[in-house]
Amino acid sequence: MGRNGHSRSNTGWIGRTAYLASAIALMTAAGAVAQDMSQDQPVPEPYPTRIDGYQLVRVWIDQPSDMRIVDRLTDDIWSHHVGPDGAIDILVSPEQMTLLGQSRLPAVVLNDDVQALIDAEWARLHSPTRVGHDGGQSILGDDWYLDFKTYDEVMAYLDELAARNPDIATVVEIGTSIEGRLMKGIEIRGLNASANCEEVLFNGNQHAREWVTPMSSTYIAEQLIDGYGVDPDLTAIVDTYAITVVPISNPDGYSYTWTNYRLWRKNRRNNGDGSFGIDLNRNWEYEWGGVGSSGNPNSDLYRGTDPFSEPETQALRDYILDRPNMTMHIDIHSYGQLVLYPWCFSNQRIEDYETFRSMAVAISDAALAVHGKYYRPGQWYSDLYPSSGTMIDWCYGARSGMMTYNIELRDTGSYGFLLPPEQILPTAQELFAGLVTMMQTGYEARPMLDVSELVYGSQAQLRGGRMTPGMTAYFIYSLTGEGSTYVPQLDVTLSLAKPVLGGSATVGNDGIASLVKPLPGSGPPRIIWVQAAEQQRVSNLITTQINN
Structure with missing residues (x-):
């Protein structure tokens, strides 16, 4: 076997x-x-x-x-x-x-x-006849995909795409890399999108040598911008979601693959022992430090000294945290032609396994219909290899069931990371078809609860996101632990034993409800379990501690 x-x-x-x-x-x-x-x-x-x-x-x-x-x-x-x-x-x-x-x-x-x-x-x-070496003139449309592009060229292309339709497209600065390069993305929001619309994130190139991912990412932005007001399906998508595309999540590593070593994978942190680089997709906090990552700085799977030790993962994390209505996410990689969903660290099925599996199959079918290339759907742990500290595990586990996938683009091994340029555009088209299917299908993510640091004598701040405007949000806690308690008044089952109502708030038009609750003046450190709920909907469970 x-x-x-x-x-x-x-x-x-x-x-x-x-x-x-x-x-x-x-x-x-x-x-x-x-x-x-x-x-x-x-x-x-x-x-x-x-x-x-x-x-x-x-x-x-x-x-x-x-x-x-x-x-x-x-x-x-x-x-x-x-x-x-x-x-x-x-x-x-x-x-x-x-x-x-x-x-x-x-x-x-x-x-x-x-x-x-x-x-x-x-x-x-580096040939003088290379497409793109044209005296500084920009290349738009399909000619952009005739060959791979440098970091500077991709960043300039984002500016040009936004300039083509500034009413719906804005260049955003996600953060700065460890060597000082900007992490830029492009946010696309239709003229008819609501103020509290759902948000979607597509990011590429956490791993530097995966050159087809920035090209495919720019294709996503280009098609959505050019299709707005022209293609009814794409117009409807852009009027439904606020979509952010970050083509290069690892600017330093990507630049290094153009100048020093083509097959470099990690970022470019100086580890202080003669080695360089952290595997950004082992640096996320959820189940950080476990199977499928390495504590050896020389390893391509080196996870770093702490979760979120790297400015690149911090920037992506903070961008997501600042957007409580973000419900869908794709981390774009190569190669293998796979559509992978959590968990990465465990062979246990996620709570939304059937929904995620069904969507993965739909994404795969849509990609197959473009050029006949099969993208195999499956759970990361069993269809890839066990890994800890990954982005999609954090997006699902720490962000209340956000729909999140790791998509591995072409090919299946004939060229690997050294994909011929004639495969850039077909690869991008396959990915885009899958993502359109995902956004057209939609996904109702669970309410998202955030809780501030809890300190005796201060005020606890609780925020529920992805909730229904005008509804009443209830903030509930337990000092006993996890359990299963049905609340008939709300028609929900809480993951709490002996739940206690901490307070309630009306959900605003932005889908957010906030509660400020004073804590006792003093007491021993104590673990507390918290959830938010509204009629027929319940949030993620947060386990935290009240400290002095």
């Missing part, structure tokens, strides 16, 4: 033959590109960090001990999931390749010279 409970079959070996053919074609293409580029004018010196002799290898694992062998060999695992037949893609040095052979794990070489692909890509991108 494979790692995910799949038995190895003859079709797996047929697939390996196909991958051998694909690998041969890939190496031939890389050589041809490099030869063609040698006819052009001289180009700048390639990346100073090189991986000459490194190979991309597909390994088949049958049991957990096989995965432990892989983990000891390398932490540069390219594929974002273990395939149905137990396959996983890894980058190995010549020495690691020798050890892999000694391990006797079934394996096939997908590319025997990854550096050649990187060199060919570098030469193409």
